[in-house]
Each structure stands twice: as structure tokens, then as C-alpha cells.
Amino acid sequence: MTTMTEASVREFKMPDVGEGLTEAEILKWYVQPGDTVTDGQVVCEVETAKAAVELPIPYDGVVRELHFPEGTTVDVGTSIIAVDVSGGAAPAAEQPAAEEPAAPPRAAQPAEEPKAEGSGRQPVLVGYGVATSSTRRRPRKAQQAPARPAATAPQSELNGHAPAPVPAPATAPAGGDRPLAKPPVRKLAKDLGVDLTTVTPTGPDGIITREDVHAAVAAATAEAPAPAAPAPAAAAPAPASYDTARETRVPVKGVRKATAAAMVGSAFTAPHVTEFVTVDVTRTMKLVEELKQDKEFAGLRVNPLLLIAKALLVAIKRNPEINASWDEAAHEIVVKHYVNLGIAAATPRGLIVPNIKDAHAKTLPQLAESLGELVGTAREGRTSPSAMQGGTVTITNVGVFGVDTGTPILNPGESAILAVGAIKPQPWVHKGKVKPRQVTTLALSFDHRLVDGELGSKVLADVAAVLEQPKRLITWA
Numbered sequence: 001m002t003t004m005t006e007a008s009v010r011e012f013k014m015p016d017v018g019e020g021l022t023e024a025e026i027l028k029w030y031v032q033p034g035d036t037v038t039d040g041q042v043v044c045e046v047e048t049a050k051a052a053v054e055l056p057i058p059y060d061g062v063v064r065e066l067h068f069p070e071g072t073t074v075d076v077g078t079s080i081i082a083v084d085v086s087g088g089a090a091p092a093a094e095q096p097a098a099e100e101p102a103a104p105p106r107a108a109q110p111a112e113e114p115k116a117e118g119s120g121r122q123p124v125l126v127g128y129g130v131a132t133s134s135t136r137r138r139p140r141k142a143q144q145a146p147a148r149p150a151a152t153a154p155q156s157e158l159n160g161h162a163p164a165p166v167p168a169p170a171t172a173p174a175g176g177d178r179p180l181a182k183p184p185v186r187k188l189a190k191d192l193g194v195d196l197t198t199v200t201p202t203g204p205d206g207i208i209t210r211e212d213v214h215a216a217v218a219a220a221t222a223e224a225p226a227p228a229a230p231a232p233a234a235a236a237p238a239p240a241s242y243d244t245a246r247e248t249r250v251p252v253k254g255v256r257k258a259t260a261a262a263m264v265g266s267a268f269t270a271p272h273v274t275e276f277v278t279v280d281v282t283r284t285m286k287l288v289e290e291l292k293q294d295k296e297f298a299g300l301r302v303n304p305l306l307l308i309a310k311a312l313l314v315a316i317k318r319n320p321e322i323n324a325s326w327d328e329a330a331h332e333i334v335v336k337h338y339v340n341l342g343i344a345a346a347t348p349r350g351l352i353v354p355n356i357k358d359a360h361a362k363t364l365p366q367l368a369e370s371l372g373e374l375v376g377t378a379r380e381g382r383t384s385p386s387a388m389q390g391g392t393v394t395i396t397n398v399g400v401f402g403v404d405t406g407t408p409i410l411n412p413g414e415s416a417i418l419a420v421g422a423i424k425p426q427p428w429v430h431k432g433k434v435k436p437r438q439v440t441t442l443a444l445s446f447d448h449r450l451v452d453g454e455l456g457s458k459v460l461a462d463v464a465a466v467l468e469q470p471k472r473l474i475t476w477a
Helices: 183-192 210-223 254-267 282-292 304-318 364-379 453-468 472-476
Strands: 009-013 023-029 042-047 052-056 061-066 073-075 079-084 272-280 324-327 332-335 341-343 345-347 350-352 393-397 416-420 424-430 433-447
Touching: 042 079, 183 210, 272 453, 282 304, 282 433, 282 453, 304 341, 304 364, 304 393, 304 416, 304 453, 304 472, 341 364, 345 364, 416 453, 433 453, 453 472
Parallel strands: 341 393, 393 416
Antiparallel strands: 009 079, 023 042, 023 073, 042 052, 061 079, 272 433, 324 332, 345 350, 416 433, 424 433
């Protein structure tokens, strides 16, 4: 039996699959100890506070150990799987020392076969790596620099270990120049408490990479004395009122936990105002049926939500101040000259709000295609974190549940959200006579710090006017 050396074992750490996230739950392992894996192969699925994503392994080898079982929440930067790479390892002189960390995973590559039925591609993992740039920087001269005080990594980032000094590198930028590093690497160093001037760069032209930052933290961790293991805490007894036979307790985590925190923060930060309007959408419903027969929409999903989304985009074009955000730190209103249109989607893991990037620039067929992709990906649970970032305004369609309307809560950082109620036949005065018409109720909630009653009313009235007379899509667009 061959004994594997520690140098041949690579530790794959939980990556940062979304900017600012600190942990993820392992939902499912696709490999077991003894399995052979190849570079780019998906080994597990994890759920963050934003979405569920699949993680590819960045090297070839044989799985030696899975460090955590399914259902475990793991901090970013913690090793989750060990792989023996001795079969295709680099020469001994190039092997990293045992105490050095494994290189963080490269940018996710598309899987050969989609894991979910109907999913055509692997989700992009935000913050999963920095793409190599073709731009060449002018080399800077480096010289011996005086020793700098050792930086310390925050205790919380070292998984409970006491702070330890990060050793100073052999060289540093000359003349006090700012170390060369890309913005994501600077953010990573800031989050981990690493002084970039103490990090030895290994990238081209002296650029500091993510691997360099992780190596600095790992070196400090290796030198820190291991703390005494705390005594196991006694499990808290269940409340006396908890009837295990007739009650079920569900842990709040992942998407549901993040949604709850965001909604509480939004409700108690932005002063919400909601306005309502009931509108005859009979002509819009007829247009939907006509578009379904149009060859330009062949194979596309055409429904009332498509025209409602387009009506909102037209209203925003006529009233651009509604598409803004409130910057508390700078005491400024930030008006967006683009619309990333969020669509609230109910999934088994909770409510998520992916958005269509630059929806304002899309034609109606393009908007229909984007809506179809967004809804399909959300239902499959494959929405990437990047798809839920940067939204500017949102639509929530509560009408699909038979609800007349509601008072929606703003997504943090947005100024408005439109709720669409059920569309159903109602008696309506049309051309002086009471007739059955297709009617719905719209509700627009907005941040009253930057949207006053006049602006909010104009936007809601414009949406209603387009839905009542869809030909305005031509005259107003």
C-alpha cells in the first residue's frame, strides 16, 4: 500500500462565491473519498445567503477526505475537501510547503453536463477568481526596503486563533509606492486584515494576487499557537411549550435568513409610501394573445408580466428621478441612468430577486427572452449571486397567487417596487356602459426620502395608462 505524502495533498477551501459573503452551507456532495476528480469538475453544491451554486475543483487527483458532511455551514477560507494530486503533481522543487495554503480556485469553467435538467450552463461565481488581463503594466523597479512592522490578522478571520504577526516580505515597492493589486484583491486583503505592503507579490510585473494574500494569512495562522479546545456547551433544552409531536422547527439560514434581514433593514431605514390604482387591462390582455401568434415571439414566453415590465420601463423613461437610490454616507441621491429590472421569484429556498441587466435598452422580444431565462433559472435554483446584485427597481407579481394587491417592501438600495395584483373580470364602466372587463390593481411602494407624492403618482399613473392603452408603448417609448 502506497503512503501519500502531505506535499501531494491539496486542500480545496470554501471560496468567496459572492462579494461580502462570509459563509456557505454544503447542500450536496457529488464525490466521495476514493473518487477521481479532474480540473473543473463540480464536487459539491453550496448555498449562500444569496443563492445556491456549484463549486468546481481546480485540479486533478483522487479525493482523500471530505472535511464536512452535508448540511454543515462553513466559513469562507476553510478547507472542505482534500485531494491527492500525486499522480499529476508538479516537480518536487515546485511543490508548495506543507504549511502553505492551497491555491484558491480559478474562475469557474462550464461543466461538461448541466447538473439540473433544463440548465444549459454553469452559473458564474462572483468573486471566485480574478481573470488574467491581457493588459501589460510597465515594470517597476524594486529595491530592498526597510523592515516594516508586522501586521496582524483579525481574530475572527483566523477561526478563533489568537492574532499572529504576518511576516514582512523580502522586498517591497520602492519609494513607498502603492503595492500593485487589482480591486478584488485589495478588498480581500482589507477583509482579512492584511497590509498589502507586507505581502510578497508573485504575479506578473510584481502584482499581488489572491493567492499571495491567502498565503500571508495562512503563514500567520501556522505560526499562531493553537488555542485550547473549549469545553462542549450543553445543548439548550427546547422550550417547554414546544410540542414535538405537533410542531416543527425550521432553522432560519441561507436565502431566508438574508431575506429576513434585508426586509427588516429596509422597513426600518427607508420611509415607505404605497399608492394604488385599479386599471382596465382588457386591451393589454388582447395584445398578449396577439403577440403569442407573432413570429418574432416564436419560442418566447409571452404573458401579462412582459407588458407590465415594459410599461414600467416606459414610465421610468418619462420620470427618470424614480430610478435612484439614497446614499446615507454621502448625503446624496444617486440617479441611475440605467435600469436593472428585478423580478421577485418564489423558490423552495425562499424569495429571491434576480434582475435583468440594462432592461431599459432591450426590445420587447429581447425583454421576453431575458424574462424567460430569469424565471427558468430561478425555478431550477441556479440563480447566480451576480444576477441578484445591482438592481434598481423591482416588480413583484402577487396576482399569480390570486391576490388582489399588496404593500411591497423595497429591496435595500432601491427606490421603488411595483406590485401587480390578479387580473380578473369585473364590472367596469366602458364607453358609458357597464361591461365585464379585465381589471387589476397596481401598488407602487417608494422611498419617501427621495420620491415625493407627485413623482410617485406620475409613475404609477403612467404605468396604468400604458396598460389601459398599449399603443402608448409606441408613442411614449
